[in-house]
């Protein structure tokens with residue numbers, strides 16, 4: 495494998511596969527989340543409008559799993575935090591995950607492009623707030639005092655992912671782009687490797703259990719569990 499560039503910057507895109515070995519479900523694996531619920535019902539603005547209780551129940555259950563005391567970051571999250579410690583200011587993690595396992599492992603330069611499970615926001619005043627309890631339509635926004643306006647701070651299909659300008663700037667200037675544990679089914683993240691390659695500058699590397707949808711777009715691919723591949727990559 496190519497060595498990590500000594501002076502350049504690294505963007506690491508992560509997906510549900512990196513948290514699988516911590517005990518969180520992926521979306522599109524055989525036993526994944528989309529085999530149990532319809533994404534149209536729980537991960538679209540239309541689904542939320544039609545049945546907010548169903549959507550709150552779905553995210554409340556996932557929030558409870560995340561807050562289970564036995565859940566912890568795994569060796570892959572820890573290796574990425576170590577990479578950032580070794581190369582301060584050079585590593586950006588762009589995660590599609592709404593869990594907080596990168597933060598718990600110690601990563602600090604991190605963008606949650608699909609939002610965060612431990613935050614809610616008000617559809618009226620747009621204020622994101624920390625949130626650790628079950629959420630329901632009966633809750634009142636602490637800022638505008640309206641009831642029933644709080645929603646999970648996550649990005650559903652048809653909504654624009656967060657901090658896209660910063661992400662695009664980082665992709666355009668990076669020297670190494672690494673994708674970990676994502677199936678490459680969901681845009682815009684699935685298009686990042688093509689964008690990086692179009693600029694012709696960065697080395698591109700996929701670390702995934704099996705080849706993703708866009709595996710042939712990467713200059714280099716390694717397949718296996720993230721808890722083995724990511725520590726190997728940083729060493």
Ligand code: BJW
Pocket residue numbers: 508509510511512514515520521522523526537590591592608648649650651652653654655658674675676677678679680681682701702703704705706718719720721
């Ligand atoms: C392991 C492992 C181990 C397992 N080790 N690996 C046609 C029609 C309608 C819409 C579209 C369309 N074409 C494109 C679109 C846009 C749409 C889209 O992409 N649709 C596709 C389905 C076609 N995208 C959007 O709507 C996005 N918004 C958008 O495009 O706005 C326009 C815009 C963009 C930019 C600028 C300006 C405007 C929003 C997408 C929102 C996605 N939301 C979700 C749910 C919310 C969060 C949540 O509830 O958690 O985000 S969907 C779900 O998929 C979740 C994930 O973040 C996302 C990606 O999934 P991920 O992480 O890849 O997981 P899996 O399960 O798919 O893959 C896991 C991988 O890990 C597998 O490959 C395994 O092999 C591997 N693995 N164990 C290593 N141990």
